[in-house]
Amino acid sequence: MKHVLQLENRQKEMEYLVSKQMQGVDTKVFENWIRNIETVVNNQSIAIGDLVDKETEAFENRISHIETMLNNQFKAIGDLVDKDTKALENRIRNIETVVDNQSNAIYKDTKVFENRISHIETVVNNQSIAIGDLVDKETYMSAFSAELTPDSHSNYNEKGLVFVFGHVLLNIGNDYDPSTGIFTAPRKGLYVFHVSVRADNGNYVNLHLQANGKTVASVDTENNEKNDQSSASTLVQLEAGQIVKTVVDSSSSLPFENYASAYSVFTGYIIKAL
Numbered sequence: 001m002k003h004v005l006q007l008e009n010r011q012k013e014m015e016y017l018v019s020k021q022m023q024g025v026d027t028k029v030f031e032n033w034i035r036n037i038e039t040v041v042n043n044q045s046i047a048i049g050d051l052v053d054k055e056t057e058a059f060e061n062r063i064s065h066i067e068t069m070l071n072n073q074f075k076a077i078g079d080l081v082d083k084d085t086k087a088l089e090n091r092i093r094n095i096e097t098v099v100d101n102q103s104n105a106i107y108k109d110t111k112v113f114e115n116r117i118s119h120i121e122t123v124v125n126n127q128s129i130a131i132g133d134l135v136d137k138e139t140y141m142s143a144f145s146a147e148l149t150p151d152s153h154s155n156y157n158e159k160g161l162v163f164v165f166g167h168v169l170l171n172i173g174n175d176y177d178p179s180t181g182i183f184t185a186p187r188k189g190l191y192v193f194h195v196s197v198r199a200d201n202g203n204y205v206n207l208h209l210q211a212n213g214k215t216v217a218s219v220d221t222e223n224n225e226k227n228d229q230s231s232a233s234t235l236v237q238l239e240a241g242q243i244v245k246t247v248v249d250s251s252s253s254l255p256f257e258n259y260a261s262a263y264s265v266f267t268g269y270i271i272k273a274l
Contacts, residue, residue: 004217012186116119138274142186143269144176163207163246165266176268182245185238189273195219196231198263206249209234218249229263237274244268 094246146165164181176183185191199221209217209232217232238244246266 049242129135138273140187140189141270142173142175142272144171144173144183145265145267146176146178146181147170147266148264159247161248163248163266165264169265172269180245181266183268185240185242185244185270187240187270187273188235188238189270190235191219191244191268191270192235192243193266193268194231194233195266196229196264197221198227198229200227204228205230207246208249209239209244209246211236211244235271253261261264 112264146169149165150164162181164178166178166181168176171178173186175186183193193209193211193216195207195209195217197205197207197219204221206220207218208215209219216236217234219230219232221228221230236244
């Protein structure tokens with residue numbers, strides 16, 4: 001840039017000298033002088049052009065060098081970022097692997113825990129059912145007691161006729177039917193039955209206590225002029241729905257007196273549900 005300014009200053013000086021010296025100067029001499037000046041200017045222009053080219057080339061070289069340095073730095077930064085990114089990705093993968101392994105372990109532990117809880121619930125339910133059944137068996141009650149009605153004066157002298165104790169004193173569970181004289185077992189279990197009969201004034205009675213059609217006990221009063229009382233008790237195992245009743249044997253001779261009915265009772269109750 002300095003050379004360009006110097007050239008411009010010299011051109012201005014020459015133009016000034018030319019303007020001063022134009023008067024009285026020979027034209028040829030002036031033309032030669034002009035040519036010399038042009039030659040000098042051209043040479044200087046060429047020199048300046050060469051200098052500018054050199055300066056431009058140096059500047060371009062410096063720029064190229066700077067670009068190369070920048071590219072190398074960018075590449076180094078890129079490599080560093082790539083390495084850090086890969087390292088970060090590897091760390092993330094390791095974390096994901098650990099989390100997956102822990103999740104699988106937790107899932108397995110959860111399954112084991114759920115299975116244990118399910119097993120415990122099953123055991124508890126079974127125990128609850130067993131306890132409920134046990135409590136039901138221990139606390140279940142079915143019991144009755146009935147006596148002859150005061151108007152039981154009919155002749156019970158037909159074999160197999162059900163002897164009806166029609167006046168109910170107790171009937172827990174309503175399993176005894178006073179209209180038929182039959183007790184129906186509500187569930188499987190052990191039952192106790194008792195029957196007692198009184199005959200008066202020379203009358204007599206022979207009764208059989210039957211459980212599900214089978215005689216399990218009998219009562220038989222004496223045939224004399226006095227009053228006579230006969231009783232029997234028994235323990236039987238019944239299935240649900242089986243019946244118990246008292247039936248008359250053909251040797252019975254009735255009627256009873258009114259006051260004798262209170263001494264004739266039929267009683268039964270469950271002692272253990274099975």
